[in-house]
Amino acid sequence: MQIFSIFIILSLAIMLVAYISQPLLQKEQNLEDLIEQEVEKLKQSKHESEISICPRCGNQLKESDRFCSQCGLPIEKKGSK
Numbered sequence: 001m002q003i004f005s006i007f008i009i010l011s012l013a014i015m016l017v018a019y020i021s022q023p024l025l026q027k028e029q030n031l032e033d034l035i036e037q038e039v040e041k042l043k044q045s046k047h048e049s050e051i052s053i054c055p056r057c058g059n060q061l062k063e064s065d066r067f068c069s070q071c072g073l074p075i076e077k078k079g080s081k
């Protein structure tokens, strides 16, 4: 019966370690998720700053826009011939 009791103690110890380490791992994952979210936000904000703005009305223009959707001003793109 000694082996059986050792097995129970071992399994209890393993369960305890798993129970303690699980929330810690989850917290680390959440931190990584938060960092990834912040990086995505930074990327998006950088991308937004690259989007051209209408010189007449200040409307944000998409890359595909040829005319301003607000005032209809033709958009001249640099580098495009």
Ligand SMILES: [Zn+2]
Pocket (backbone or CB within 6 Å): 054, 055, 056, 057, 058, 059, 068, 069, 070, 071, 072, 073
């Ligand atoms: Zn405009």
